[in-house]
Amino acid sequence: MAGKFAETDLVEACQAAAIFSGCASEQQRPIFHFDKSGSDPKGKRILALSLIHGDELPSGTVARAWMTRLNRLSPRNTWRVIPVVNPDGLKKGTRTNSRGVDVNRNFPTKAWDDEALQKWKSVTNEDPRRYPGPHAASESETRCMMKHIDDFKPDFIVSIHTPLGVLDFDGPKVDFPQFKPLPWISLGNFPGSLGRYMWKDHNVPVLTIELKGPLGVRHLEQFDQLQDISGTVAIQANEAKSKSTNKD
Ligand SMILES: [Zn+2]
Numbered sequence: 001m002a003g004k005f006a007e008t009d010l011v012e013a014c015q016a017a018a019i020f021s022g023c024a025s026e027q028q029r030p031i032f033h034f035d036k037s038g039s040d041p042k043g044k045r046i047l048a049l050s051l052i053h054g055d056e057l058p059s060g061t062v063a064r065a066w067m068t069r070l071n072r073l074s075p076r077n078t079w080r081v082i083p084v085v086n087p088d089g090l091k092k093g094t095r096t097n098s099r100g101v102d103v104n105r106n107f108p109t110k111a112w113d114d115e116a117l118q119k120w121k122s123v124t125n126e127d128p129r130r131y132p133g134p135h136a137a138s139e140s141e142t143r144c145m146m147k148h149i150d151d152f153k154p155d156f157i158v159s160i161h162t163p164l165g166v167l168d169f170d171g172p173k174v175d176f177p178q179f180k181p182l183p184w185i186s187l188g189n190f191p192g193s194l195g196r197y198m199w200k201d202h203n204v205p206v207l208t209i210e211l212k213g214p215l216g217v218r219h220l221e222q223f224d225q226l227q228d229i230s231g232t233v234a235i236q237a238n239e240a241k242s243k244s245t246n247k248d
Contacts, residue, residue, distance in 0.1 A: 013067040020151070023144040026098045029087035031144050036070040038078040044234040047154035049082040049145070052103050052161075052194070054089020054096070058211050059160040065223040077231045080152045086141050095129045103141045104159075105132035105192035110201055112136040115191040132192045149198070156234035157198050157206045165212025169233075170195040171205025172240040177229045181222065182212065205237040 017032040024030055038044075050056075050063035063083040070079055084090055088098035096102050105116060116132040124130045137143055167179065168187045176184040187208075189195035198204040207230055 009068045009072060010064060013064075013071040016071060017067075020144070020147060023147060024140060025086065025088045026140045027088045027091075029091070031082065031085060031087060031141065033148065034067045034070070034079075034081045034083070036073075036075060036079045036081075038076055039074045040076040042235065043075070043077040044155040044231075044238050045078045045080075045153060046156045046158060046231065046234050047080050047082070047148065047152055048158040048160065048230070049085050050160040051083065051087075051090055052085040052141070052145075052159065054086045054092065054094050056095075056162040056211075057090075058162045059209075060084060060090070062160050062209070062211065062223050062226065065220060066227050069224060069227065075231070077234060080148065080154070082145075082148065085145060088141075096131065097139055097141055099133075099139065100128060100131055101133040101139050102130045102192075103139055103145075104194055105130060105190060106137060106139050106142040107146070107192050107194055107197035108136035109191050109193070109196045112191055119191055136192065145194070149202075154198075154204060155238050156230075157194065157204060158209060158230045158234075159194055159206060160209045160211070162211040164210035166210045168195075168208040168210060169205070170199035171207070171237045172244060174233060174236040174240050177232055179225065179229050182209070182226075203241070205234075205241070207233055 013034060017034045019030050019032050048066060050059035060083055063081055067081045086097050086103055089096055120126060120130060120132050133139055165182060167182045167184045170189055195206045195208060198206050
């Protein structure tokens with residue numbers, strides 16, 4: 001277990017974890033989630049997830065730290081945390097799931113049929129780590145996430161990854177809070193990715209945290225800071241969104 005947070009706090013957070021019936025991986029491993037209600041009426045509904053890529057261990061460390069912290073906080077926002085989206089990949093140490101599919105290319109984005117496999121061939125040269133799957137939402141892990149989106153109805157999504165060392169945002173124009181270790185950028189998104197599926201197709205902003213180097217293993221106070229920044233951006237992004245809607 002990486003990270004320095006108290007084991008007892010983590011055990012308590014894990015005891016509060018729940019599971020949807022049928023929310024399991026291709027190899028039938030359960031996909032757990034953790035809920036915590038917010039106290040602020042202006043608070044937003046934030047869905048945070050990690051280890052959609054099974055070989056990005058530090059992302060899971062951050063999600064566990066957030067669960068543990070939420071368990072003892074009274075947060076502004078209402079949170080759902082899914083710490084391990086791809087448990088089979090985690091077990092095998094692979095980015096993809098047990099069927100060799102990149103779950104973050106398997107969401108049913110508009111024009112998936114026309115674009116996903118074609119882009120995989122032309123842009124990634126058929127990189128097996130980025131295989132989008134035989135068809136959209138072909139994978140249990142993808143369908144479980146869709147079930148969560150449908151059930152929880154998030155206003156904002158935080159997807160935790162490694163190792164690019166940036167904060168990548170798909171959403172309306174906002175003033176980003178300063179976070180020195182990870183600069184803000186907009187990388188754009190791919191067919192089948194969660195960023196494209198939720199922001200472009202469903203108007204829900206997505207913050208992708210790409211951890212780098214030692215950040216993700218031992219800087220607990222930075223994990224707290226990252227969580228607070230995510231909560232602030234969730235509120236700002238939704239304000240920016242409703243302002244632009246009112247103008248139309
Ligand atoms: Zn990743």
